[in-house]
Amino acid sequence: MTDQEPGSERPGRIPGVETSDAGTPGVETPDVGTPEVETPEVEDRWLLVAVAGLLAFVAMLDMNIVNVALADIGDGLHVSAATAQWAVLGYQLPVVALLLPVGSWLDRVRPRPALLAATAGFALCSALAAVAPWMAWLIAARLGQGAFGAVLFVLMPVLAMRSVRPQLRGRAMSVPATLGPLGAVAGPAAGGLLLDHLGWRAVFLVKIPFCVLALIVAWRAMPRAGGLSGPDRRTVADAALVATGVTVLLLSLTLASDSPAWLLLAVAAGPPLWRWSRGSGGRPVAQVIRTSGLLRAHGAVLALAAGFAAMHYVVALHLQQGEGTSATTTGLTVLAFPLGMGLAGPLGGRLADRYGPRPVAVAGAALTAAGLLLLVPVGTDWSPTGVAWRLALAGVGMGLNGGPTQALVMGAAPPDRAATVGSAVQLARSLGFTLGPALATAAGGVAGPTDPTRPGLVLAALAACLAVPLLARPGRTPVPRTPTDTARAAHH
Numbered sequence: 185m186t187d188q189e190p191g192s193e194r195p196g197r198i199p200g201v202e203t204s205d206a207g208t209p210g211v212e213t214p215d216v217g218t219p220e221v222e223t224p225e226v227e228d229r230w231l232l233v234a235v236a237g238l239l240a241f242v243a244m245l246d247m248n249i250v251n252v253a254l255a256d257i258g259d260g261l262h263v264s265a266a267t268a269q270w271a272v273l274g275y276q277l278p279v280v281a282l283l284l285p286v287g288s289w290l291d292r293v294r295p296r297p298a299l300l301a302a303t304a305g306f307a308l309c310s311a312l313a314a315v316a317p318w319m320a321w322l323i324a325a326r327l328g329q330g331a332f333g334a335v336l337f338v339l340m341p342v343l344a345m346r347s348v349r350p351q352l353r354g355r356a357m358s359v360p361a362t363l364g365p366l367g368a369v370a371g372p373a374a375g376g377l378l379l380d381h382l383g384w385r386a387v388f389l390v391k392i393p394f395c396v397l398a399l400i401v402a403w404r405a406m407p408r409a410g411g412l413s414g415p416d417r418r419t420v421a422d423a424a425l426v427a428t429g430v431t432v433l434l435l436s437l438t439l440a441s442d443s444p445a446w447l448l449l450a451v452a453a454g455p456p457l458w459r460w461s462r463g464s465g466g467r468p469v470a471q472v473i474r475t476s477g478l479l480r481a482h483g484a485v486l487a488l489a490a491g492f493a494a495m496h497y498v499v500a501l502h503l504q505q506g507e508g509t510s511a512t513t514t515g516l517t518v519l520a521f522p523l524g525m526g527l528a529g530p531l532g533g534r535l536a537d538r539y540g541p542r543p544v545a546v547a548g549a550a551l552t553a554a555g556l557l558l559l560v561p562v563g564t565d566w567s568p569t570g571v572a573w574r575l576a577l578a579g580v581g582m583g584l585n586g587g588p589t590q591a592l593v594m595g596a597a598p599p600d601r602a603a604t605v606g607s608a609v610q611l612a613r614s615l616g617f618t619l620g621p622a623l624a625t626a627a628g629g630v631a632g633p634t635d636p637t638r639p640g641l642v643l644a645a646l647a648a649c650l651a652v653p654l655l656a657r658p659g660r661t662p663v664p665r666t667p668t669d670t671a672r673a674a675h676h
């Protein structure tokens with residue numbers, strides 16, 4: 185790895201690996217994956233891209249792998265089903281609530297110590313959860329694991345982007361963008377196998393070997409770049425505000441799946457989020473998204489995630505309850521979506537590197553919308569085969585869309601705000617995953633008991649259709665930032 189002169193490293197960069205920001209800091213390159221100004225040739229670190237993909241898979245796997253073990257956790261720790269649910273919420277809430285504060289913090293620290301600390305902390309909390317003697321212990325371990333998971337979620341796309349030349353950004357970004365969602369889909373199946381053969385504690389232990397492997401590779405492949413500085417008091421205060429608001433919002437959306445009236449609780453998220461947005465923590469986030477022309481792209485990410493989540497919720501529920509399909513057949517049918525996504529993900533990265541990320545991202549969103557639209561008129565033909573090929577088409581679209589959209593967004597991010605932009609994308613996606621089932625349930629409730637499935641499918645298709653024009657229209661090109669502006673931003 186190329187050595188750098190002392191003092192030439194910028195906070196948030198991987199020393200020895202050139203950043204893939206395009207030309208002048210802050211100038212958007214929305215339609216191409218190659219910068220206008222050529223950067224020096226550097227060695228591509230695909231091993232670090234693999235680490236990013238592996239940790240994205242593990243972090244997303246933990247989102248769903250515990251769901252199937254809740255009943256056994258409740259029995260093993262002698263708590264109610266409602267209390268056992270916090271084994272899932274204890275992880276999901278801090279992951280999403282801390283994304284934005286973590287992004288701002290990561291823009292000011294070195295990536296190597298942050299990655300090592302987050303991966304080690306994630307593994308340690310997994311071990312503590314596995315040996316939990318009572319529920320309070322388990323919840324505390326899951327909260328800690330979620331906090332470390334938030335760091336991993338933000339770091340992964342930044343690590344992938346900065347580990348290769350700009351010309352290969354699409355392929356690099358497609359690795360975590362594809363493996364992450366595949367981890368989420370693989371969670372229930374992996375959890376079920378572990379639960380049947382090894383018991384509920386194994387669902388927490390299974391991630392540790394992957395974390396150890398990632399630690400070894402990162403320790404050897406990433407150059408030493410100093411220690412890790414913790415967040416200051418102002419950052420902690422900002423984190424408390426945004427975490428409170430996002431947590432209330434997520435709880436309202438999660439509980440709305442059982443009763444749409446819980447959506448009213450979302451109003452309580454307004455005051456802390458408004459105060460944060462007007463302070464020193466929120467203003468830079470809003471500014472960087474506006475000046476980079478990324479607001480529409482974030483909206484498209486949220487819309488696609490909501491459409492996918494609503495579809496997945498409605499289809500799985502209807503196949504099992506409405507059609508009487510077995511759990512195994514339902515699982516295999518729904519597996520068509522991640523299969524299509526996994527096959528198309530690498531192709532999407534290659535096409536983005538050749539033709540630019542925007543057209544490939546738009547084509548992927550259009551295919552996803554087409555697959556979901558074809559589900560709407562299914563009517564009485566709910567055969568597993570008829571549903572599976574439509575899901576596969578939508579999955580191919582999501583595979584083509586994921587990496588290019590990530591490359592489009594991260595390529596337009598100012599070099600000193602890459603983690604902030606990455607955290608905003610992750611938040612949009614996470615909110616979409618949570619919002620989709622809640623809105624599908626509300627739509628089915630409004631339509632009445634006669635046909636509760638079709639309104640949810642219509643909503644999913646409309647959300648995916650909305651993403652197409654949002655991605656197709658480029659954001660405005662920002663005013664180029666001067667070196668003085670960049671230095672001032674890095675200082676603050």
